[in-house]
Amino acid sequence: MSKFVDKLHKLSKTPVSSIGFHAITPRAKSSPMLLIAGLAGTGVKSAKDIASVNVDAVLVLNGDFKKAGLKRMIKVLGDIPLGVVVNETDKDKIDELIDSGCDFVIFDMRTSVALLEREEIGKLLVIEPSIDKSLVRAAGTLDIDGVFINGGEGSFITVEQVLIYKHFGEILDKPLVVTLPSVITSAELSNLWKAGVDGIVVAPEQSIESLVKLREMIDNLPKEARHGKSKVVDVALPHYSGDIAVEEEEEGGEEEEI
Numbered sequence: 211m212s213k214f215v216d217k218l219h220k221l222s223k224t225p226v227s228s229i230g231f232h233a234i235t236p237r238a239k240s241s242p243m244l245l246i247a248g249l250a251g252t253g254v255k256s257a258k259d260i261a262s263v264n265v266d267a268v269l270v271l272n273g274d275f276k277k278a279g280l281k282r283m284i285k286v287l288g289d290i291p292l293g294v295v296v297n298e299t300d301k302d303k304i305d306e307l308i309d310s311g312c313d314f315v316i317f318d319m320r321t322s323v324a325l326l327e328r329e330e331i332g333k334l335l336v337i338e339p340s341i342d343k344s345l346v347r348a349a350g351t352l353d354i355d356g357v358f359i360n361g362g363e364g365s366f367i368t369v370e371q372v373l374i375y376k377h378f379g380e381i382l383d384k385p386l387v388v389t390l391p392s393v394i395t396s397a398e399l400s401n402l403w404k405a406g407v408d409g410i411v412v413a414p415e416q417s418i419e420s421l422v423k424l425r426e427m428i429d430n431l432p433k434e435a436r437h438g439k440s441k442v443v444d445v446a447l448p449h450y451s452g453d454i455a456v457e458e459e460e461e462g463g464e465e466e467e468i
Contacts, residue, residue, distance in 0.1 A: 212291065212355065213291040214313050218387075221243070242403060243428050243431060245264075245265050245428055248269050248411045250270075250272050250414040254282050257282075260290070261286060266290075269292075269293045269411055271414065277309075280307075291314065293313055293315060293316060293334075296315045296317040296318075301325075304322060308331050313331065314331060315334070318335070319335070326354070335357050336358050337357045350381065350384060356387055358387045361391065364391050372401050375402065375406060375407055376406055385408040392415065392416070399427050403432075
């Protein structure tokens with residue numbers, strides 16, 4: 211299974227208070243939101259710099275790359291999953307891309323439907339904010355692991371964007387990943403989290419220092435599950451340490467006199 215998709219799924223499994231008569235061993239809490247570093251190409255130097263930061267994934271935004279370049283990046287990144295934005299509609303080229311070893315792909319509706327059958331890779335579908343609502347609901351029935359929305363090139367998060375993300379999150383029962391402006395504040399990040407955003411893609415021009423700061427902002431987000439997100443509830447049943455005596459009626463006992 212895709213390592214990136216596995217991280218996305220863990221976001222909706224935040225433990226809550228247990229029900230029962232004794233304490234439950236707490237589960238480890240995952241990050242409240244995934245941090246994805248965007249790259250403009252397959253440069254090994256950029257990959258090495260990113261590998262030194264605690265990011266959850268790396269995404270190549272430029273679809274013009276070679277298979278050999280992807281393989282070099284995967285080796286440099288180690289355990290950090292690598293994804294690519296697919297701009298190809300040719301099935302053979304997509305197969306070559308998947309065979310390179312990348313962990314997940316982001317593709318639009320023009321991509322060959324054959325991609326949906328590939329279970330060895332994570333699949334996120336690009337959804338345009340202006341798409342018809344009926345198509346959004348239909349997208350939720352596809353064999354995809356999440357949806358991707360391009361937030362545009364603005365310098366800040368708008369109210370309209372937050373409303374769109376929240377609306378799509380309510381319609382689709384899929385993880386939501388969005389792109390960020392060049393700079394974001396902790397208040398903007400908090401509003402994205404409340405709107406149901408599960409992962410954010412940072413623009414390629416961001417410095418390593420900016421990524422580190424953004425990681426800290428994410429780690430400071432609330433750890434509890436958001437409204438509308440599923441929770442894992444531990445149920446503890448009563449436990450008795452001693453033997454339970456069971457009184458049995460003796461056969462052939464005397465009948466009660468009336």
